[in-house]
Every structure is written in C-alpha cells, then in structure tokens.
Amino acid sequence: MRKSNAEAAETRKRILATASELFLNNGIAATAIADVMSACGLTQGGFYRHFTSKEHLVADANAVAFDYIVANLDELTRGKPPREAIELIVFHYLRQHQSEDNRLLCPLANLSTELGHADPQVKEVVTAGYSRFVKMFAAHLMRLDYEDFMGLAESIVSVIVGAVSLAHMADDKALVDTIVGNAEHTVKLLLQRSPAQAGLTGARP
Amino acid sequence: MRKSNAEAAETRKRILATASELFLNNGIAATAIADVMSACGLTQGGFYRHFTSKEHLVADANAVAFDYIVANLDELTRGKPPREAIELIVFHYLRQHQSEDNRLLCPLANLSTELGHADPQVKEVVTAGYSRFVKMFAAHLMRLDYEDFMGLAESIVSVIVGAVSLAHMADDKALVDTIVGNAEHTVKLLLQRSPAQAGLTGARP
C-alpha cells in the first residue's frame, strides 16, 4: 500500500494542518496522536512514518499555525495604508475566536501555558512566531515614522495576546466584549503621539 | 490511624497549598495527585478523604492561589498612597517569576490555557479571581479620581497578565526584560491624563 512520494508529502501536510487545528482548539495535552490521525482518515500507526515523536509534531504544527495566521493577516492588509492595516490586524486578532475558520487562532494566546513547559525545540518555534508578529506591526509603524517602532510593536503584541488569553478564560460574553474593547482602547493610546509620550518614548531602553 | 478533626483540617490546607504551588509551577496536567500527596508526605490513597476528584482540587487550589497572591499584594501596599500602590502591584506582578516564593504566581498568567478548557466550576473560580484583581486596581484608581476607574483597572490587568504570559514562553532573559519594560510603559500611558485621553475616556462604553 505504499503511496507515491507526492501523496506522502500531501499526507504530511494534512497531518500538520489537522494537528494545528486540534491543538489550537482543544489544547496539546488533550489532543492524542490517534485523534489527529483519525481526523485525517488514517490510523495511528502511520504517524511515525512522518514524525519521530509527538514533540516534533507539536513544534511543526505550531510553525504551521503561525504561518497560517500571519499569512492571513498579511493578505488582509495588502495594499492598505499602515494605520488602517494596524487597526485591521488588531481588530481581527482580538476576534479570532469568532472567526468561522477555527484554524485562525494564535498559539501565543491559546497555547501559552502548555508552550511554557515545552522543550527547547518548541520554544524556539514560539519565539520565532512572536518575532514575526512583532515585525508585522513594526513594518507598518515604521511607515508611519514612529521612532520607537520596535518597542511599540512589542507593546501592541503584548496587549492583544493578553486580551485574547484572558477572554478565552471567561465564559461571559459581556466580559469578553469588555476585554476586547479595552484592548482596542489601549492600542489606540499606544499609537497616540502626545508630547508626553514623545518624552517617554525617548526614555525607553 | 485516624487523625483528629483539627489535624485533618490542617492536612486539607496543606494539600491545597501544595497543589496550588505545583499547578502554578508545572501546570495542571503535568501534576499528578500522587505528586501532590507525596510532596505532603502522604500517600495517594488518602487524597479522596479530602476531595472527591482532581477537578475539585483544581477549583479549590486555584481559589487558594488567588487568595495568596491578592493577600500578598494587599499587604505590600497597605497604607501606601494609591499611585504608589498601583506601581508596586504592577512591579511585583510583572516580576512574579523572579520571586523567591514560588507560590506567588497568578493563575491568570500561568494557567490560562489549561483553565480555558476547564469545567464551569473551575471557570467560576477563575472569573472571580480576575474580578478580584480588577477591583484591587479599581479601588486605588478611584482614590485618584479617575472617572473610568473600572475600565482602566481592567485594561491594566489585561496588560500585565499578557506580559507575564508572554514572558513565560520566552527563554531569553533579554526578551523577558523587554516585555516587562514595555508593559510598565503601557501601564504608565494608561494612567496618563492628557486632554486626548480625557476625551477618549468619556467616549468609552
């Protein structure tokens, strides 16, 4: 029953996409290899033809998750003026749990705890993913001539990740809306260029 | 070998404190009942004299964790002027992983993912814990005559929880310092009363 090399490569991609979605939605520990494989229409034994362990799957699936959400946000903002691009990204990031596409979740906000205790290989992927988000914002901020565009970008990422992370713990719909609204307000404040902020910005490390 | 009622109550407290510490530091799924009990100098069989299931332990241990960190922050700021109190809380919250006392960790930042998939009973405890943090900040902000003290308090909690959550994923010491520094800057910005912010504040929901 050997499959062609092309088919095997497709299978690998399918496993990664499925694992990514299940991890993001249900958590890593709660997702068994057998769950992933049967969701792909395969049996669990075949898993080890593609990955050497669950840890490796976790690393690669998270990389895929970052690819997916960043690509989506990039496309969403293509050709848009920078200020609008930033607002669009923030808007959609904060509402990621209301999206129809449940692959559009960010590991930073949805897997933070589990990734905190992961092995170095996985942490590297996560740090790289964080960095991609920061650079995405920084690129737009640079076009708006913000001096401290890296620091600002990092702050924005921190705010939106924190909000989604908190919102995920809340059952209450109203509480979720409040958290999201506050986060949007905070980002607006960060982007404001008052004289006082200019002074503070200059003093930042 | 029956113990007196007083001793049994003490044992229960000891199990809760130990479980709280282990959960916060290693995660809930990674902490087995047997780990908790042996860390208490007991055997696992005795656990069910005090709790009906691990889920109940998780709920009670998280309540204890919130009690502990909130009590600590309250004591830290007792008698201090409100502005200083807020800065002290933010300072210590952001550096919770550098504290000698590793029971001083916040479930919101360290267990977010695992709590996101927990049962309603646990989520209630978490929501109550979030509320306590918000009220702690709101009390100080009210004394400073901020109009929208609840919204501001929620924003501050979101920022510091997000920062600690992100910092926990990073290996890199320098990255952790940057994240913490950014969070402090963002909180300062939130507390700033520029005319523009006054306008925004009035417009908030």
Add this chain to the structure above:
DNA sequence: TGTACATCAGTGAACGCGCGTTCACTGATGTAC
C-alpha cells in the same frame, strides 16, 4: 467521667483506561540495471 461502639484519616496495593510508541505485515512505488 468512663465505657463501647461507630467513624474515618491515612495506608498501600490494585484496577482500568488512555495514550505514546513499537512492530510485523501488506502491497504499491521507487530505482538500479
């Protein structure tokens, strides 16, 4: 206050289940000639 019985905190072993991983096997694909 003392006695007699019931209760129950804690022990240590066992149960049952889920999950990561392994393995022998199948047969289509890849490759060397």
Add this chain to the structure above:
DNA sequence: TGTACATCAGTGAACGCGCGTTCACTGATGTAC
C-alpha cells in the same frame, strides 16, 4: 523501455507506562449512653 528487487506509506494489534480512582484494612478519634 522493461524487469527485479528494495523501499516504505499505511494498517491494525499490542506493549508499557502513568495516572485517576477504588478498596480492604488499620487503629486512633469522636460520640452516644
């Protein structure tokens, strides 16, 4: 281009381990009289 063998994607069962939970048991504590 065709043939012969090696490779290997995928199967399905089994293994082994860890963990939550249960259980019979012990003996000190609680309590009813």
